[in-house]
Amino acid sequence: MKLYKIKKSKIDNKRGLYATKDIKEGTKIINYIGKIISNREVEESAKFDNNKPIYLFTLNSRYTLDGDFHWNTAGLINHSCSNNCDYEGKGFKVWVSAIRDIKKGEELTCDYGFGFDKDYKQFPCKCGTKNCCGYIVRAGSRFRINKKFAISKKN
Ligand SMILES: [Zn+2]
Secondary structure, three states: OOOEEEEEOOOOOOEEEEEOOOEOOOOEEEEEOOEEEEHHHHHHOHHHOOOOHHHEEEOOOOEEEEOOOOOOHHHHOEEOOOOOEEEEEEOOEEEEEEOOOEOOOOEOEEOOOOOOOOOHHHOEOOOOOOOOOOEOOOHHHHHHOOHHHHOOOOO
């Protein structure tokens, strides 16, 4: 049985992935699949012209994984400022793992890891968690949007 199912997401009203059972921290949930392309292709192709950075993973100094395909189910995972999963890579493989225990029925979420730049407002975040900074920006850069993220959180 798969650890996830596709369901309409509360975050962006499109589809997302939901846990079908309780998942322990550290569990590999799904492979992030796509096509391996050279970093030069990324630089030169119009397809990657800034609007879809969320599907690209730099694998090493020469290659990138492009996950922008309908058969890449992991590409449906939404960003959250309090994500319960994260991307992990080794060699040419990327997968999504639980970074804390996840309860059955919870939506699976990742940190898209966007850097902070002048275009950050292009990507508003609708995760709705109390840690939401309003935009899809990686955890380490959120203090640039809101000072309260400068202090490490005590939960
Ligand atoms: Zn958010």
